[in-house]
Amino acid sequence: MSEYPRLLHTVLDSTNPRELxxxxxxxxxxxxxxxxxxxxxxxxxxxxxLVLTDSDGAAKLAFQLVDRLPRTTWPRHDVPMQLHLDFTVSNASELERQRARAEALGAELLFDRTDDPDEPLYVFADRSGHPFCIFVA
Incomplete structure (x- = not known):
């Protein structure tokens, strides 16, 4: 028996779970x-x-239907983001490749901090408006 609960997956609300x-x-x-x-x-x-898993079958992300989902106004705080996902890549060229992939899949670029020499990053909104970051770590 474990002393602590185990994180199963992160659940994202969406008005279109399949699309997200x-x-x-x-x-x-x-x-x-x-x-x-x-x-x-x-x-x-x-x-x-819906649930997405990794190649070993471990649950990673789940998506649940909601009737409405006010889009965050980040960086303003009228509608806070409440949660965001962080993804890392190994170098700046991979960061640019992943930016292009994310945008081709429908992500919206919210913030560009690629000029930061210590931690270049992009902040995107996914197709339901949830913010997520891709950065070099």
Whole structure:
């Protein structure tokens, strides 16, 4: 028995869980939990909960349907971000490659701090408006 709870996964709210799950699946190279794959028979995709796993099957991110999701106004605090995800890359050229990938997948660039010699980074909003960072660490 463990002395501490174990983090299972991080859950992101979305008005379109499939679209957001697909964004992160492609961005991070994750896969759907068995049974959560998109329908291939033309039926409507009405799932209100989806899970993405790593290649070993460990849950990483989950997505749940909400009726509405006010988009954060970060860096203003009218609507705070409440949570964000951090992703790291090994060098500046990889940072630029991942910026292009994120934007091609529908991310919106919110902040560019690539001129910081100690920790260059980009802050993006995903397709549901959740902020996430990619930086060199």
């Amino acid at each position: 799950a697909e964004f992160y699946r492609q961005l991070l190279g994750l896969r759907y939990r068995p049974g959560d794959e998109p329908p291939t028979d033309g039926t409507a995709d009405d799932r209100d909960w």
